Structures are given as structure tokens and as C-alpha cells.
Amino acid sequence: MVSFTWSIAILAGAIAHQVASSPESCASFCGQTSIPNVTVIASEYLLNGSQITLPGTVESCGGSDLKANITADLCRLVLIVATTPSSEVQIEAWLPDAPSWNGRSLSTGNGGIGGCIDYATIQNGAGLGFASFGTNAGHNGSVGYEFFLNQPEVINDFGHRAIHIEAEVSKELVTQYYGSGASKSYYAGCSTGGRQGFQNAHLYPEDFDGMLLGSPGVDWLHIVASKGVLAHRIGWPDLNSSEYVRPEQWPAIVEAQIKQFDALDGVADGIIDEPTKYRFDPASLACGTGLLNSSLCLSPQQIASVRRAYEPIANTSGHIVYPSFELGSKTDVFSDNQVNGTASLSYTILEDFWRGAIYNDSSWTPDNFSEFDMDFAIQANPGQVNAGETNLASFYQKGGKIISYHGRNDETVTSAVSERFFTGVQSTLNLTMDDIHEFYRLFFLPGMHHCSGGLGAWSIGNAQKYPYDQALLDSEHNALIALVEWVENGTAPEILVGTKYENDLIGSNITAQRTYCPYPMASKWDGVNDTSLAASWKCVSY
Known part of the structure; x- marks a missing residue:
């Protein structure tokens, strides 16, 4: 089998004669590049092993102290691409010098509600010789609803357009910079990045030759909505309800699941290998059984709440639309739901997206969230986000x-x-x-x-x-x-x-x-x- 390292060396040798990158060529290229609707807002030539700061980075993306490690001698470009008269995406390009370029391109996606460039994957990609690209998916920041409020085209960028724009711009940029197109185009993303990848494969199948898609958030609206549905199933936001299961009880509940099912795969390692195979009865954690102390054990009403939390989610028509929350997993996404005795979900994506993109209402809260809100979002599907x-x-x-x-x-x-x-x-x-x-x-x-x-x-x-x-x-x-x-x-x-x-x-x-x-x-x-x-x-x- 031909090794990856060997194939990079052959490719690099084959293209090295085509263009000799340098600080001068990087600077001159920025003045010569011409791609419709694209503006270069920053450029610099950087040496392998150096580290740069990224001033101006919003707090939810790491803040102004965020640093990036330069993993090849390269030309770094920051671009703004106008997607419509009222929206734009930012793209970061790391273009390794021709002797190091492996002839390929690597584009990346986002997490959560987007807004942050995936520097981790760009650094890895450039270090392996890929011309590497990232995008903010049309807005800056991973927390907040304001960038979606009254901005349908920004929602379209996040929902389905940004990765396609990244793919198109990266291909043209590579061709202009190196003098020839990439031999193959790749994409890597996790979570929302996985959703973006699968959606791109459906809508724009010519963009990439290969895709690495981790923990893909396909069916994204049901994924986000599930956090609100489950929070309400356990009695939230009424923190004094007899049905409410307190945040401090959940680690003990999850630990009991692991103790019950861990060894059934043959190895007692704290891991439930195949959690979809099992069903957990929380009655075993009732007060009086002795499995949990008096401060953590479950009342009859709480037992019913925990049981509901591990049932699949159905829509208002009664059809199951989302699988059960899996045994052995941390429950913070729905059980971390109060601050100083006040009801507040730590999982902010639900409030941010429903407030800004679904209802376009800055006063909306998830306090009364239900399957009706979930179904409304599915029907609206702003930006075709529900890939x-x-x-x-x-x-x-x-x-x-x-x-x-x-x-x-x-x-x-x-x-x-x-x-x-x-x-x-x-x-x-x-x-x-x-x-x-x-x-x-x-x-x-x-x-x-x-x-x-x-x-x-x-x-x-x-x-x-x-x-x-x-x-x-x-x-x-x-x-x-x-x-x-x-x-x-x-x-x-x-x-x-x-x-x-x-x-x-x-x-x-x-x-x-x-x-x-x-x-x-x-x-x-x-x-x-x-x-x-x-x-x-x-x-x-x-």
C-alpha cells in the first residue's frame, strides 16, 4: 500500500517547480488575486513554528488573546466574501509554500451555531501540507441571537451556504496562488461541522472528494430542541416542583447506569459500549432502596421524571422524531438548568436560535418550550438548517x-x-x-x-x-x-x-x-x- 507520507513527497516534488512561495509572492498575490465578491482584508507570510495572536476575536471564539500555531511556512489570508447585499462570510486561508504543499485542499466547518473559525483543524491541515481553509459561517461569535435577528441571509449562510462558498473560493484561490488546481478537495468538521458536511454532500456534491464528519448534527433542529423537551420532562423550570430532578442528582443517576451496564460488554472499564441496547429503570434509585443517600435518592415523582428523560421524543402528531438520550452520558445539556436558584438553561443554543432565527423575537425564552415549538421550527426550517x-x-x-x-x-x-x-x-x-x-x-x-x-x-x-x-x-x-x-x-x-x-x-x-x-x-x-x-x-x- 502506498503510504500517505510517500504520496505527499511525490506530489510536493511534482509541483514545486510551478511556483516558489515567499514573503514577496504572498504580498504580491494579495494585490493580484481576483475572485468575484471577495475582498482580502489581511495577509501575512509566516514561518513554521511561529505563533500568532488573533486580535479582535470575539470572546465566545476564544477572545483577543487567542493564538494560533503556524505549522508550515505559509501565506495567510483573511477574506470577506459577500454572499448577498446583506450578508457575508469570513474565510481564513493558510497556503503552505509550494515545496510543502501536498497538492490538496482542506476546508473546515463549525460547531454549535457557528461563528468561530476552526483553527485546530486548519493548523493540522497546513502541517500535513494541505492548503487549509476555515469560515465563520456568516457571523462572528458562537453565543448570542443578535446576529440572526432580522437577518434571513445570515441565517442562510449558517444554514446551508457558507461551506459551499468556502469550497468555491478555496478552489479558485488555490488555482490562482499555486498556478494549478488542487488534485483533490477534502472537508473535515465535527458536530455542526458534521451537519454542514452531510448537507453539502446532498446540496453541492461536486464540492469535495472526501469528507471526515464527526458527531454529525444532522436533524439539527430536533437535536437542539431535545434539550428543551428533556428539561421540561424533568420538571424545569419549576425548581420547587415535586417532579423536578435537581442538577446534583444527575451524576449519581448516570453513575448507577454505568454500574449496572458497564460490565455487560465483557470489560469493566466505566464505559457502556452500546448504550442503545439497554433500558434503565430509575425505580432502583428510589429513596429507601439504599443505593443513593437521602439527599440524592429519587421520590416517586422524580422517578417518573427520570423515566421520561430516557424516552424517545415524539412530535405533536405522535411520531417519534428523536432517539432516547443515551445511558451513561453526562446530562448537563438539559440538567444544568439553574443559576443561584433561578431557572436558566446552560445550553444556550436553544434560546439563541429560537429567539433569533425561529421566532425572530428578542424576548422569547425556552421557559415554556414544548413539542409545538419544536414542530414549528421543523416546518420553518430557516436557512435549510435541518440537514x-x-x-x-x-x-x-x-x-x-x-x-x-x-x-x-x-x-x-x-x-x-x-x-x-x-x-x-x-x-x-x-x-x-x-x-x-x-x-x-x-x-x-x-x-x-x-x-x-x-x-x-x-x-x-x-x-x-x-x-x-x-x-x-x-x-x-x-x-x-x-x-x-x-x-x-x-x-x-x-x-x-x-x-x-x-x-x-x-x-x-x-x-x-x-x-x-x-x-x-x-x-x-x-x-x-x-x-x-x-x-x-x-x-x-x-
């Missing part, structure tokens, strides 16, 4: 490839969403499992939280996580490199090996590794060898 379209036929037919991954301990986007979406694509395209695995492979990572982190061996070259481990830059340990191998060499990823580092510091001492498998195969311990070794985990059928 749940499973018809990826054009992307499949053109030969595009998708590697998706999802933590089984995801507290924000329940991993069952990815199961449902995968089977939905298979059904829509009427594909056998072998057929769908020709272009779309989904990997579940037990013990991983949302996009990264958790007790499991979660590091697989995740989008939005910097830096990559330089010792594990191969197609088994790094999902982006696996994607390149698949797109360019036809080598589909049969496994991915996840790595757990000491204190979760990538590149530090490795404490465990685990083999992960394309769904519907599952990763199972062989029952004999050291569970911290990847070779001890095998791919088996469900």
Missing part, C-alpha cells in the same frame, strides 16, 4: 467518500442519530451493506464524548482537535489520512485505531489503544489479552 436529507446519490455516484465517527458517550448529539442517518442513506439509495461501504463508513467510539474526550481511546485524528500525534500519522491511527488513502488509492478503512493519552494530552504517554470497526460491525474484546492493546479488540457482527 436530515439522506439522498446522497449524486455524491455516491461521483465517487465521493465519507468517513464518519461518533462517540457512544456523546452528551450533545446522541449517537443513535448517526445509526438512524446511516440506515436512512442506505434505504434511500437502496444499497446493500457492501454498496454503502463503498463510499460511506461510520465508526462508533465507545467512551468518547462529543467530538473528543472521555474515558475511551478517542483520539483518531479527530476534526477540531489539535495537534495530531506526529508518531501516529498513518491510515490506521488518523482518520484524515485514512480518508486520503481511500479517495486516492481506493484503500477503504477496515479499522481505525483509537488512542488514549495520559491526561488526554495528545502526544503524551499512551495509556490504551482500541480497534474500531465500520458499522454495523462492533469492537469487542477478545476475552483473553490486555484490554489496553488494540490487537485485543476484534470486529464482530452485532
Whole structure:
């Protein structure tokens, strides 16, 4: 098999003679580049190993003290693209010098309600030789409703347009800067970035050749709405209600689930490998059973509330539209819901998006949120944000490839969403499992939280996580490199090996590794060898 490192070297050697990048060429290019509706607002030539500050960055994106590590000798450009007379997106471009450029481009997405450029993935991409790009998706900041209020075109940018604009601009910019187009175009994003990627594959299938999509927030409006529905199921916002389950009770509830189901996969490691398989009865935590002390145990009314919290969500017509919240996952997204004795959801995306984009009403609050508000949002679908379209036929037919991954301990986007979406694509395209695995492979990572982190061996070259481990830059340990191998060499990823580092510091001492498998195969311990070794985990059928 041709290695990724070798292919980069060959590509770099093949194109090095075409253009010699330098501080002068970077500066002169900014004055010469011409792309419709694009304005270069900043440019600088930067050396590998240096660090830059990003003054003016809004607080919710890291603040004015945010820094970025320069991972190649490169030309950095900041662009403004007018998408309509009333909206624009910001794009960041990191263009490695020609001897280091691998001939490819890498675009990135966002998290939450957008507004922050994904510098982590840009840094990783430039370090691997990609011409790397990021976007703010049409507004600056990941907290707030003001940028959506009375701004339908800004909502369109966030909803469906920004990634397509990024793809188009990046292709033209690469061609003008290097003198030739990218050989292949890639995309990497997690959470909202995963939603953006799947939506782009449906709406604009020619934009990218390969996509790395983590914890994808497809069916985004139901995902966000679920936090309000679940909060109300547990008695919020009436903090004095007999049905209300207090924030401090939830860690004990989750810990009881882990104690009950953890070892059923054969390994007692604090991880429920396949939480969708089990059903939890909170009656076991009733006051008087002795499992929880008197300050944490559940009253009969609270037992009913917890039971409701783990039921799937139905719309006002009675049809199930969102899977159950998964056992063993932190519940903060709906149970962290008071500040100094006053009802207030810590999960601000619900209030921000419904206030600014759904109802266009700055006074709206989620205090009375219900399935009616959820259904109203689904019907309105501002900006086509609810990317749940499973018809990826054009992307499949053109030969595009998708590697998706999802933590089984995801507290924000329940991993069952990815199961449902995968089977939905298979059904829509009427594909056998072998057929769908020709272009779309989904990997579940037990013990991983949302996009990264958790007790499991979660590091697989995740989008939005910097830096990559330089010792594990191969197609088994790094999902982006696996994607390149698949797109360019036809080598589909049969496994991915996840790595757990000491204190979760990538590149530090490795404490465990685990083999992960394309769904519907599952990763199972062989029952004999050291569970911290990847070779001890095998791919088996469900």
C-alpha cells in the first residue's frame, strides 16, 4: 500500500517547480488575486513554528488573546466574501509554500451555531501540507441571537451556504496562488461541522472528494430542541416542583447506569459500549432502596421524571422524531438548568436560535418550550438548517467518500442519530451493506464524548482537535489520512485505531489503544489479552 507520507513527497516534488512561495509572492498575490465578491482584508507570510495572536476575536471564539500555531511556512489570508447585499462570510486561508504543499485542499466547518473559525483543524491541515481553509459561517461569535435577528441571509449562510462558498473560493484561490488546481478537495468538521458536511454532500456534491464528519448534527433542529423537551420532562423550570430532578442528582443517576451496564460488554472499564441496547429503570434509585443517600435518592415523582428523560421524543402528531438520550452520558445539556436558584438553561443554543432565527423575537425564552415549538421550527426550517436529507446519490455516484465517527458517550448529539442517518442513506439509495461501504463508513467510539474526550481511546485524528500525534500519522491511527488513502488509492478503512493519552494530552504517554470497526460491525474484546492493546479488540457482527 502506498503510504500517505510517500504520496505527499511525490506530489510536493511534482509541483514545486510551478511556483516558489515567499514573503514577496504572498504580498504580491494579495494585490493580484481576483475572485468575484471577495475582498482580502489581511495577509501575512509566516514561518513554521511561529505563533500568532488573533486580535479582535470575539470572546465566545476564544477572545483577543487567542493564538494560533503556524505549522508550515505559509501565506495567510483573511477574506470577506459577500454572499448577498446583506450578508457575508469570513474565510481564513493558510497556503503552505509550494515545496510543502501536498497538492490538496482542506476546508473546515463549525460547531454549535457557528461563528468561530476552526483553527485546530486548519493548523493540522497546513502541517500535513494541505492548503487549509476555515469560515465563520456568516457571523462572528458562537453565543448570542443578535446576529440572526432580522437577518434571513445570515441565517442562510449558517444554514446551508457558507461551506459551499468556502469550497468555491478555496478552489479558485488555490488555482490562482499555486498556478494549478488542487488534485483533490477534502472537508473535515465535527458536530455542526458534521451537519454542514452531510448537507453539502446532498446540496453541492461536486464540492469535495472526501469528507471526515464527526458527531454529525444532522436533524439539527430536533437535536437542539431535545434539550428543551428533556428539561421540561424533568420538571424545569419549576425548581420547587415535586417532579423536578435537581442538577446534583444527575451524576449519581448516570453513575448507577454505568454500574449496572458497564460490565455487560465483557470489560469493566466505566464505559457502556452500546448504550442503545439497554433500558434503565430509575425505580432502583428510589429513596429507601439504599443505593443513593437521602439527599440524592429519587421520590416517586422524580422517578417518573427520570423515566421520561430516557424516552424517545415524539412530535405533536405522535411520531417519534428523536432517539432516547443515551445511558451513561453526562446530562448537563438539559440538567444544568439553574443559576443561584433561578431557572436558566446552560445550553444556550436553544434560546439563541429560537429567539433569533425561529421566532425572530428578542424576548422569547425556552421557559415554556414544548413539542409545538419544536414542530414549528421543523416546518420553518430557516436557512435549510435541518440537514436530515439522506439522498446522497449524486455524491455516491461521483465517487465521493465519507468517513464518519461518533462517540457512544456523546452528551450533545446522541449517537443513535448517526445509526438512524446511516440506515436512512442506505434505504434511500437502496444499497446493500457492501454498496454503502463503498463510499460511506461510520465508526462508533465507545467512551468518547462529543467530538473528543472521555474515558475511551478517542483520539483518531479527530476534526477540531489539535495537534495530531506526529508518531501516529498513518491510515490506521488518523482518520484524515485514512480518508486520503481511500479517495486516492481506493484503500477503504477496515479499522481505525483509537488512542488514549495520559491526561488526554495528545502526544503524551499512551495509556490504551482500541480497534474500531465500520458499522454495523462492533469492537469487542477478545476475552483473553490486555484490554489496553488494540490487537485485543476484534470486529464482530452485532
